[in-house]
Amino acid sequence: MPVNSATERKKSLRQVIAEHNSDPGALLDILREAQEIHGYLSTAVMEEIADQLGIPVSRVYGVATFYTLLATEPKGKHIIRVCESPPCHIRGAVNILETLQEVLGVNPGETTEDKKFTLELTSCLGVCGVAPAMMIGDQVYGNLTPERVKEILKTYE
């Protein structure tokens, strides 16, 4: 859950770094926790982390942009990750993606105007037994059809 006031956010980021003993080896964990506080990793947040850990900002940026679960741009309230790995592809993931694009009016990588949904593609989610699949936030949905996708989206209204 993103923390509300700016000073509180700054305070809790310092706390996170202190909890990890300002250890650059814990950078991945620190970034993940910073993202929980701020919602995403802005340049200011990355600079703060680099400063506290005593490492170059370029290294922080390099790590932040390497992993798909870390975001350097603001995202919508719900992140939709559509699996488009071959097992889901075989079972019709293209139709799922097209349905989402049509209903939300955005392309992969984009956020809806009301900032509610960000549409993303993901590699295999490891739920191929129920392909095609997607995740919204922490929730996984499988055995998708275009109709089911529309119903699921309604529950997020």
Next chain:
Amino acid sequence: MSYFRAHVLVCAGTPCMLKGAGAVKDALCREMERAGLQEEIRVVETGCLGPCDDGPVIVVYPEGVMYSKLKPEDMSRIVQQHLLKGRVVEELVYRPEKGKTKPVVSLEDQGYLDRQYRVVLRNCGRIDPDSIEEYIANGGYEALGKALTGMTPEQVVETVKASGLRGRGGAGFPTGLKWSFTAPITADQKYIICNADEGEPGTFKDRLILEGDPHSVIEAMAIAGYAVGADKGIIYIRGEYHLSIERLQRAAARAREMGLLGKDIFGTGFNFDVEIRTGAGAYVCGEETALIESLEGKRGEPRLKPPYPGVAGLWGKPTVVNNVETLANIPPIILKGAEWFRSIGTERTPGTKVFTMLGDIANQGLIEVPMGITLREVIYGVGGGIPNGRGFKLAQTGGTSGGCLPKEFLDLPMDYDTLAEAGSALGSGALLVIDDSHCIVDVLRSFMKFFQHESCGQCTPCREGTYRLYELFSALADGKAGQDVVKLIKELSQAMQLSSLCGLGQSAPNGVVTALKYFEDEILRHAAGECPAGVCRALTTASRAV
């Protein structure tokens, strides 16, 4: 401890949960309470039983009757007829070969499991994964006890070596040999890493092993620690695997409470503990040196080898990295011995393999079978064949980095070496079956789309090669490829296989190379503007317009 006359095991693996196992369990408990059975019969959440496509699944013991495709409203019948009156509800019983044979009336002695041999999945679907007591009651932590109190570290390494166990993550490197590199080194710190960063498309075995039997992996890590002289274990697991992470954390905490992790285990002076670390979404981190980089808080870019992690791994210390499934084999090997393990599977690859069956196959899900079983036995036996009256086109073994095998290979015995000789790989055990409604170019484009996204970008052959291959297959699908495209694809694939830094780039073109061998004609026809399967939209619309 109270006595229950029967147990109902509800599969709480991710696929079943997604199909509504939670609501089924709630309905079951409600109906049992209504019938006043809650003191007589116990409901247990358990790990994956395998037939994920037919979930939610429950098993009623002592009979071992498996029910599948359950809905909450079916529960009153099961409670009223089976649990109260002892009559099996035939219509709801799981049928592995749809409509053909008898349903599976007893899980133990016929039908579903008789083609399978469960070593790794010995406890999945039989015990409550959250209960260390049930794990211990089924022989859990006995192997650790045996190793610590009755064997020297050298004997443990020798036993694993003699068993012929090979790494189940994909590469098939002999596990005992790996341990024997690290064991003799003197160092102030050594590490055991469990690689649970399962990312190969189509693979979900590690997820279901960890969800169904987390203690088996923790116990094995402690044994490995004893064998090589490491007191710290790290489980690196995918950040997306929420349920596995929770169960592992609970399992480690319980093991610690009972003194099975921590200081002076079994009073032998041996210390070992595990830490659970999560990944942040990068396929390449399944490569062991990339995984280590990630654990050090860096970009997950593979290191140059040598030195190998066994000598200089995490923080430069000797480190053994083993896959989840490999580790789950260790306790039975220690308990029953190398000879027993060698009696299963093939000469060159003893033991069993956990496969995930998916794609165009009747029974999607998880199975464990002896090494050396043929594709035909898996697809048309346990897998129940190809649905919708379609024909077999190809099977891709080993996940997206494996090769595409046409029907001529259906009788090939599956182990690391025979599949490698056929240009494919056993890999992680993902078995993707593709029927004849699919187009090879469309399939290959989807493979390359995956790799161009997951290439870490460190070395040029992989970074550029995966992207260009994706471009070439897109051009073929869009009818924009030139006549020399096949030659280009061949050259590029070969360059990637020979010169990429790590396994990702080296194996990314496997599917393409094998497809060029067995499906060249179909690919060439795309270059001439025609998609025989009628899948590639640009080409089918073009031919319709004519």
